[in-house]
Amino acid sequence: MSIQWSGLSHHYAGGASPVVFPDFSLPTGRHLLLRGPSGSGKSTLLALMAGLLTPSAGRIQMAGTELSALNARQRDAWRGAQLGFVPQRLHLSASLSVLDNLALPFISAGLPPQPERALALMQQLGLQGLAARLPHHLSVGQAQRVALARALMRQPALLLADEPSASLDDAHAQQVLHLLLEVAAAQGVSLILATHDGRLVQPLAGRADWSLLDLAAGRAGEVQA
Numbered sequence: 001m002s003i004q005w006s007g008l009s010h011h012y013a014g015g016a017s018p019v020v021f022p023d024f025s026l027p028t029g030r031h032l033l034l035r036g037p038s039g040s041g042k043s044t045l046l047a048l049m050a051g052l053l054t055p056s057a058g059r060i061q062m063a064g065t066e067l068s069a070l071n072a073r074q075r076d077a078w079r080g081a082q083l084g085f086v087p088q089r090l091h092l093s094a095s096l097s098v099l100d101n102l103a104l105p106f107i108s109a110g111l112p113p114q115p116e117r118a119l120a121l122m123q124q125l126g127l128q129g130l131a132a133r134l135p136h137h138l139s140v141g142q143a144q145r146v147a148l149a150r151a152l153m154r155q156p157a158l159l160l161a162d163e164p165s166a167s168l169d170d171a172h173a174q175q176v177l178h179l180l181l182e183v184a185a186a187q188g189v190s191l192i193l194a195t196h197d198g199r200l201v202q203p204l205a206g207r208a209d210w211s212l213l214d215l216a217a218g219r220a221g222e223v224q225a
């Protein structure tokens with residue numbers, strides 16, 4: 001998905017000063033590593049790209065769609081159809097089984113749930129046998145993969161992942177990166193990966209299909225370790 005923005009900033013109500021972003025453009029077919037320390041604006045930028053926050057200034061275009069030209073209802077519909085989001089806090093519904101959590105993206109859009117797709121994704125992500133499990137009986141890594149499966153349920157064109165390795169040990173951090181790359185290749189999804197975790201940055205260094213936006217440095221370019 002092609003993405004571009006210019007003059008983009010967001011001023012939180014009660015925030016001291018606006019969070020300002022350097023102009024940027026991502027061509028179709030490339031993935032984006034959004035890098036920057038805590039507080040540099042990664043989550044804010046993801047929320048702007050998802051149409052969950054409205055810019056205080058500037059324009060943002062996602063595959064040619066100007067998000068600010070859509071009303072809230074249109075943005076919700078656009079997000080549901082185009083985007084998968086794995087947030088920093090996973091927001092799995094505690095009272096619902098894994099399978100029912102995976103049905104939510106369809107049910108909340110008024111569409112029939114697709115248990116076959118859920119089971120196929122669970123298989124692909126190593127979650128087989130966990131369909132009836134409640135979220136608080138999952139390991140951290142399993143819950144992460146359920147959140148990833150849920151984000152993929154509606155076959156999004158773009159997958160946003162916010163600090164996906166934050167609470168994972170080295171082995172699981174590598175596994176999550178591997179899974180993201182695998183599903184991106186298998187399902188033709190563009191990835192936007194927000195992280196300050198060197199364990200995720202290093203394996204992406206020098207890859208021709210990845211771009212970097214470094215929010216601390218205000219710099220775009222190739223991914224470097």
Ligand SMILES: Nc1ncnc2c1ncn2[C@@H]1O[C@H](COP(=O)(O)OP(=O)(O)OP(=O)(O)O)[C@@H](O)[C@H]1O
Pocket residue numbers: 012013014015019036037038039040041042043044045
């Ligand atoms: N709801 C809010 N109200 C006021 N200020 C906020 C709010 N959310 C974020 N901010 C501020 O906006 C700036 C960017 O925050 P943001 O969460 O986007 O950064 P981040 O790079 O994602 O950080 P982290 O890696 O810790 O999640 C910070 O200065 C933060 O304090």
